Amino acid sequence: MKYPAVLSFADILPALDAFDTIIDARSESEYALDRIPGAINAPVLDDAQRIRVGTLYKQTGPFEAKRVGAPLVAANIARHIETLWADKPREWKPLVYCWRGGNRSGSMAHILAKIGWPVVQLDGGYKAYRAHVAGSLENPPELDFRVVCGTTGSGKSRLLETLDGIGAQVLDLEKLAAHRGSVLGHLPNEPQPTQKWFESQIWDLLRRFDPARPVFVESESKKVGNLRVPEAVMARMRASPCIALSLSRENRVRLLMEDYEHFCADPSALNGQLDHLVQLHGRDTITAWQEMANSGAMPELVDQLLVQHYDPAYLRSIDRNFVQYPKAQLLELGDISKGDFEAAARKLHAA
Incomplete structure (x- = not known):
């Protein structure tokens, strides 16, 4: 040549x-x-x-x-x-x-x-x-997606990270998007990538996956922060088998306190994000939540956010958007230790 x-x-x-x-x-x-x-x-x-x-x-x-x-x-x-x-x-x-x-x-x-x-x-x-x-993203490869579902704080991201660590195929859209996928999901000091770079990373992973093995992915909405998940990829995910991850509310609060430690250290940043929820919950509720943040009552605030905001939104959307969720495989976590997530990941990886 x-x-x-x-x-x-x-x-x-x-x-x-x-x-x-x-x-x-x-x-x-x-x-x-x-x-x-x-x-x-x-x-x-x-x-x-x-x-x-x-x-x-x-x-x-x-x-x-x-x-x-x-x-x-x-x-x-x-x-x-x-x-x-x-x-x-x-x-x-x-x-x-x-x-x-x-x-x-x-x-x-x-x-x-x-x-x-x-x-x-x-x-x-x-x-x-x-x-x-x-x-390619308009017609993605036929892959065996397994969608990890679960309410906010149930450990979906940690499970995907653990699965990746033991050699499973994982499409972690939140990691690629540098965002945890909720109104409080932006990561400190880590801006989101451009839409095109987000798509390039998704394309690069999809082309490398072995179609004969499952690909684990989280039950995302159409947008992760400011970024859009490619429509055809989202359609494939929403038609795929689901895994229902279950964790007690007490442990979910503990997990979120660990994952959102930056908000606990800076209530002003948290309160700024809570302002985005005024239209949904009213100014009085948001003011009460902001006062809880300022007074250091973070576990109580996180619990209220789960009960009044995240869980109702999840229950409204999951059945509608993920058609196989009603027959999802149930996966219960007893705690949020590394060992608990490793045991759950190995159970899925071996199936």
């Missing part, structure tokens, strides 16, 4: 995991929005340079833009070779892409090929990859 080889994403996909390095040659802000999972960012033009060259292109024309951009491109590629790839052997096989598979990735691929590396350039660039992801 002659290098650089320019291949479509359909041709690349079967061997995607065989590349030693996937190089995203776009700017840092483009990379932050979305990328091929596992790719590293090695900009041919950084954000400021890209704006400068793009402005010249529009205002003066392509020749002046390329005259100014060429030394910037050359310097950036040289720096990447010296700092990132100087120790790579002759057999090192990288995949390079940019926005449309044009000048930026082409420049980098040409130089890497001239050095002697068997470099592949993605024809159509990120846009071709993104089109494939969007199409």
Whole structure:
């Protein structure tokens, strides 16, 4: 094969995991929005340079833009070779892409090929990859989803984490979304990813799952925080067999106190989130809950939130949205220790 080889994403996909390095040659802000999972960012033009060259292109024309951009491109590629790839052997096989598979990735691929590396350039660039992801999520693979259901605080996320730890196949949408899926679910100091990066991570997991083995997933709503679960994936989940996780209310309060420790330490943050529930529960109830938070009565507040907010909402939605829930497999947890979750996970994994 002659290098650089320019291949479509359909041709690349079967061997995607065989590349030693996937190089995203776009700017840092483009990379932050979305990328091929596992790719590293090695900009041919950084954000400021890209704006400068793009402005010249529009205002003066392509020749002046390329005259100014060429030394910037050359310097950036040289720096990447010296700092990132100087120790790579002759057999090192990288995949390079940019926005449309044009000048930026082409420049980098040409130089890497001239050095002697068997470099592949993605024809159509990120846009071709993104089109494939969007199409794949509209028709996801036929997988044996097992939906872990249970009221808030019953330990669904901990069970999925434990299942993952013992080698089960797990699609943890809340982990991918950096959100616990409720009005109080945002994680401190961890912003949610972009919608496109959320979808890329889902696509990457789905393509790796063995269809002959079950995939455990939580009974999510259509949105996890500000992110939307792909509609076809949600439809598959909602039609799948269910597992009803059961835990006493006392233990659910204990578990939530552990998982939401950041709110216990900062009642003002909790009270800000509680304001979003005024329309559902009225100002008087929310004010009373906020006073409980300020006075340190957190266990009592969590208990009231379960009884008055979370549990009624769960009971209203679960039968309607997950059609196999009425015949769900019951899984009872006696406590919230690590051992309890390991025993429950192994029971499911062995079934």
